[in-house]
Amino acid sequence: MPVSSSSSSLIYGCLKDAGVRIMSALPETWLVHLIRRAEDDPEMTLVRLAKEEEGVGISAGAHLAGVKSAMLMQNHGFLASVNGIVSCAQLYRIPLLMMISHRGEFGERDPWQTEGGGVTEHVLDALRIPYDRLDSSDHVARRIAKAQTLADSASRPVALLMCRDLMWED
Amino acid sequence: MRRLDAIHAVYPQLERCVVVTIMGAVAAELQSIGHRPNFFYLQHAMGLASSMGLGIALSRPDLQVVVFDGDGSILMNLGALTTLARYHPANLVHVVFDNESLLSVGGFPTATSTGTDIAGIAAAAGIRRTETVRTMDTFTTAFTDALAANELTTLVAKVEAVGPAAFVTDLSLLENRYQFQRYFREHPAQD
Ligand SMILES: Cc1ncc(C[n+]2csc(CCOP(=O)(O)OP(=O)(O)O)c2C)c(N)n1
Numbered sequence: 448m449p450v451s452s453s454s455s456s457l458i459y460g461c462l463k464d465a466g467v468r469i470m471s472a473l474p475e476t477w478l479v480h481l482i483r484r485a486e487d488d489p490e491m492t493l494v495r496l497a498k499e500e501e502g503v504g505i506s507a508g509a510h511l512a513g514v515k516s517a518m519l520m521q522n523h524g525f526l527a528s529v530n531g532i533v534s535c536a537q538l539y540r541i542p543l544l545m546m547i548s549h550r551g552e553f554g555e556r557d558p559w560q561t562e563g564g565g566v567t568e569h570v571l572d573a574l575r576i577p578y579d580r581l582d583s584s585d586h587v588a589r590r591i592a593k594a595q596t597l598a599d600s601a602s603r604p605v606a607l608l609m610c611r612d613l614m615w616e617d
Numbered sequence: 618m619r620r621l622d623a624i625h626a627v628y629p630q631l632e633r634c635v636v637v638t639i640m641g642a643v644a645a646e647l648q649s650i651g652h653r654p655n656f657f658y659l660q661h662a663m664g665l666a667s668s669m670g671l672g673i674a675l676s677r678p679d680l681q682v683v684v685f686d687g688d689g690s691i692l693m694n695l696g697a698l699t700t701l702a703r704y705h706p707a708n709l710v711h712v713v714f715d716n717e718s719l720l721s722v723g724g725f726p727t728a729t730s731t732g733t734d735i736a737g738i739a740a741a742a743g744i745r746r747t748e749t750v751r752t753m754d755t756f757t758t759a760f761t762d763a764l765a766a767n768e769l770t771t772l773v774a775k776v777e778a779v780g781p782a783a784f785v786t787d788l789s790l791l792e793n794r795y796q797f798q799r800y801f802r803e804h805p806a807q808d
Contacts (some may be wrong), residue, residue, distance in 0.1 A: 467760025469675060492675055494704065504665030504697075506635070508672025511657070512680075516672070535662035535669075539794045575734045 448479070453475070455480030457607045457615055458609065459582055462517055467544070468492060469509045471502035471517035472554045473524050477548040499524035503531035507541045515595075517544040522551065522567040525561075525606070532574065532604055542598035542605075549580070549608040554615075571606055578606035582613050611613040618753050621646045628704045628758045629682065630764060631656070635673055638685040641721025642780030643714060647685070649781060651782055652788060657797040660790055664694030665712055667701060670751075671733040671797045674706035679806045681708050681764060686728045688715040695738060697770070702743030705769040711739075712760065713771065715749075716778040739771035746770040783787070 459481055462470070470485045472478065485493040496502050503517040509516040517561040520528070526548050536543040550557070551564015571578045577597060579590050590607060598605040620643060628650050636656045638644050644658035659666045670684035691713055700709065701740070717730035729735060736749040746768050749754045756774050763770035 469672070482772055491636045492672070494675070494700065497699050498694075500665070501668040501671075501694065501697050501700055504662070504668025505672035505675075506667070508669035509676045510672075511794070512635075512676035512801050513798075514676040532664055535659065535665050538790060539659075539662055539789060571808075 448476075448541070450477055450579075451527050451614055451616050452480050452585070454475070454613045456484065456583055457560070457587050458581070459484040459593070461588050462546070463488075463490070464588075465544070465591055466515040466605040469494060470512055470519055471496055471505050471516065472519040473499050475521040475548060475550070477521065477550070477609065478519055488535055492548040498527060500528040503535050506543050507535050507539060509532060510543075517546055519546050520590040521548045522608075523563045527569065531542075532576075535579055536604045537574070539603040542602050543578045544595055544598050545581065545604060547606055547608050547612060549610050550558065552611055554611050567608070576604050576606050577601075578608060580608045580610050582610040584613065587613070618751060618756060618774065618776050619779060620774070621649075622753060622793055623646070623756050623774055623776060624712070625650055626637065626753055627760045629715045631762065634683045634764075635677070636683045636685065637666050637670050639663070639671070639687045639690045641784045643685050645689065645781045645784045645786055648786045648788060654796045654800045658788075658793060664697065666690060667694065667697045670709055670711065671697070671701055671706065673703065674709040675704065675807060677801065678706070680804070682706070683709070684709070684711045686711060687715045687720075688713060688717060688727045688735060691735060692727060692733070693727075694744075695742075697720045698739050698742035701713060701769060701771075702739075706742070707767045708771060709769050710763045711769070711771045714772045714774050714776050716776050718778040720778050720780050721784060736771060736773040738771075744769055744771045747773070749773040749775060751775045753807050
């Protein structure tokens with residue numbers, strides 16, 4: 448499978464370094480290696496969701512109870528979680544770290560991903576969620592660490608978009 | 618059974634628990650009996666109280682977590698029952714006050730008023746301890762047993778569709794949030 452195993456390992460290691468110990472996830476192709484890493488890691492509690500919005504509640508509970516968490520989802524899962532993000536994470540100032548695989552950009556072959564690809568960044572902007580793109584292994588470690596730092600200092604959701612150039616090896 | 622009376626009956630047992638409620642009527646009722654720093658009221662985000670309870674229960678297995686959910690709220694996040702069942706935290710008691718209505722927004726009937734059985738859905742989702750109760754005595758006994766059971770329980774309490782006159786209370790959302798977070802810090806896990 449052309450999903451980058453080395454980029455997935457790099458991202459996973461950085462999330463561990465950021466202190467993440469609960470990961471909620473709903474799979475999609477680009478996330479398979481990340482989820483496998485979480486499955487195999489005895490230090491990680493992997494919570495498999497039925498729908499991504501649940502992950503917002505789980506992360507909010509974990510944060511208040513003192514455990515760092517992250518959500519792993521594709522951009523359509525982010526779109527499916529918007530009310531939870533607004534009415535739980537933003538309303539209650541939860542430093543939610545969202546790791547979003549950014550499907551539907553240049554190079555996308557699956558027609559069904561293309562609408563979501565075009566609106567994801569606009570929705571993040573509309574929600575005033577700070578985000579950055581992960582598209583090269585050079586900056587992955589720095590951007591994940593900085594995203595977690597801002598989430599904690601601002602006590603707000605932040606997002607990292609895991610992009611094709613990083614996640615997919617054609 | 619009135620929900621306010623039911624909460625009153627088990628209130629002393631909530632002192633040692635971490636409690637998450639849904640918004641509106643139940644939050645105002647619990648606060649009218651007496652707010653505590655270990656009570657959190659999720660004043661929006663319908664459906665996520667059960668997910669928050671799961672996040673807390675997984676993070677702090679040493680604490681007993683209680684969720685006060687509503688029929689309208691859980692119907693909005695039925696998948697959460699399957700996630701609860703999957704991780705079945707032993708320290709979580711999930712109470713659904715089923716008044717067959719969206720009481721906090723005008724009292725319009727929910728699907729439980731036409732036969733939807735939430736305890737049945739929870740059981741079919743894989744939650745092994747489920748029960749529906751309709752009287753004060755059976756509620757108090759079932760809640761007490763659930764706390765002692767050391768097994769995930771979804772307890773559906775059929776209650777009258779009545780509530781307080783007003784839902785906004787003196788406790789601000791963020792005050793509640795930071796107080797609640799501090800409660801965990803002040804009660805660290807002993808290992
Ligand atoms: C997504 C969303 N839709 C609608 C509402 C409006 N709303 C607030 S409380 C409520 C009813 C909650 O019903 P239930 O969980 O049964 O609790 P009850 O009010 O009956 O105690 C609704 C629909 C909302 N908060 N969020």
